[in-house]
Amino acid sequence: MKVRINGIGVIGSFGCGIQSLEEAVINPIRPIPEPPRKSFGPEQTAPVAPELVADTALLGRFVPPKALRRVDHYSRMAILAGYLALQDAKMDGGLEEKLPEPMGVIVATGMGPTAGTLDSQSPDADTADLRLSPIQFSNSVHNAAAAYISMLLKIRGPNVSINQYDMSVPLAFQTAMDWLEEGRAASVLIGGVDCFSKGLCDATLCTPNRNNGNSSRRPVPVGEGSAFFVLTPSGAKKTRYPFIRDVRIGRNLQDIVPPSNALILHDGSGEEAALIGPAISQAVFSSVYGAFPSSMALDLAMSALLLKKKKGRSALHTHFDFGPDFRKNPRICCLKKGAAGDWGWIEVE
């Protein structure tokens, strides 16, 4: 079953909203900045990490500050991306003010609200240090972002949070397609979110292959962000964005036969490039928003933009010609290699 993307909301170090992503990649009005470097701990011993962090100040336009006073940064990113996706879906003659109901909510996260839990737990803590405040504890629950979205947007449909590390995003989209096909939901607000954290940053620094084994290449920066999408069945009227044609999860990458002329997007931090091989066109946009377990959601937003605009920027590890062959049969596949050896694949056209 094909599903339609009606609206996209994104947040990352590049800014907020699909226009910001477009400005960063499709029509650059400024060079992509080198990520700022932030150290943790004493300068002499601390590793220095590039960080691509997101600013959620724009959320104040949608939600009164009082309603946000207990909400942490992790959930704020997801809420903002959700609002932006719904706003985008209602623009340019897209969906009407009243979205098809029931609307489901699906949140995919690789780490959950880790910055609020892992980083707040000193490894040397005795049990007394485990007494989180009621707000800290509430925000540590892994469905916090989905719950806030439901509460603030008054969405009473089905609601699920999926936490399967780097396979969370493809699994979430597979679930959304199931809901739309079996009628559990008439529309789905779905997205991925992960929060930059000290633990993630440190661990990523000591992860082999983070620059794909190529020391001459700029290493993939650790990032954070969120991308949300409003999905409906493909039968709905006007199309502003491409369709999601297929979602697959498997153990053997050899089972994938990429469509001819397809461009494959991945985060460049794993083995994807080697697995795909040099004969197939690939692009990596991690320098724009960083790599994190659910960054495939931002790759999917990028795919929708590239297919909509049919052009891209070549400076981003993109060895792809957006030429006549692509314009004739435009198709992009997002690929994520999982920590457990599995892979996820989302194909848009």
Place this chain on the structure above:
Amino acid sequence: MNRQQPIAISGIGCICAAGGNLSDCMDTLFTCAPEPAPPTSCPGSQHPVFEVPDRFLPEVNPAPLAGTRAARLALKAAEEALADAGLNPEMLCGKKVGVMIGTNVSGGVSNRSLQQQSAGEVKETGSRIFCPSPAKRFLAVNPAQWIARHFNFSGPCQTIVNACSAGGDAIGLAGAWIRSGRCDMVIAGGVDAFYEVTYYGFIALMNCDIEPCKPFDAGRNGLNLGEGAGIMVLESDRMLAYRGKRARAFVAGYGMASDAYHFTAPDPDAGGLRLAIQDALISAGTCPSDIAFINAHGTGTRDNDRIESHLFYDLFPDVPFGSTKGYTGHTLGASGAIEAAFTISCLERQQAPASAGFSEPDPELPAHPVRGKTPIRGTTALSETLAFGGNNSVLIFTTENGS
């Protein structure tokens, strides 16, 4: 895909404070409730919990590399469920077997035992960098991944983190994997192990009773935490026919909906729960009068039990209901799956246990749980779970063949 297509359940496994397997758990439910006790890992604490005795776990850790107690609980219940279905790993070779597990705290990379383990490594090596990496943490703690790897399953693997409704949601959502043909079987359920952060968190929210919990009782004063796992084998009709087996029961319907009301308190009008029940009844193609028994969420907190009682009185005025939290404690992400297992067993026995902890009816509640062993007159029952963030999950089971 037609979500009204019932999904066969061919095997069930369960472990919690009430017993090390489903049969022992049911014996406990029909005899007397175990006594909760303050957790041994939190010295000086007053609030009792229902921990799984070590004797219920296998002497030999089935997964010696598993970093967590949750993995051991999940594997124990999964092995029981597979054996109950008449399956062994060799028989599943080449089959599309997926794993979908709900959990509250046991699937994340923020697991504290690994944090402490990593701290030890840091001290030993003098390094400042945390190891293992988040990816390694995930592989070590994720119960769905552990089950898939232990049994060498090749299908999709998914962890649902819908807080306390996660286990019920995993069973409900897994049905789509069977209906779509994506899987021949799905190992679905929930697991959670006792976790100090959660324990202190619930105490901070003032949701815990310092006595054994008393769901729906006038003197109820909060919940007791528990731990455990409930796992089911969901199987396609084609696979069951191929194996010449019969289903033990069916997932006849599943509904989920959100309160969209408050982060930690249920909607006083039970708006989300009502929607979830309606959704489940529609997907089961049934009506309230067909429901013979209700397994309530019944945590023992003032708010939860009040809204459930009012809704049962409104929608199911003559249907007996009860809570099993007095036998198991609130097992969080496992509760929906453990109680689904109990619900099916009650249908098979045609009898429901007493609602442990209930003795004095609350005059403010219009409907009250069963006081003693109660006959079940019918083949269809409903089990529900409510969760942090306003999630509501409702499963309808039937033992009627060919439904």
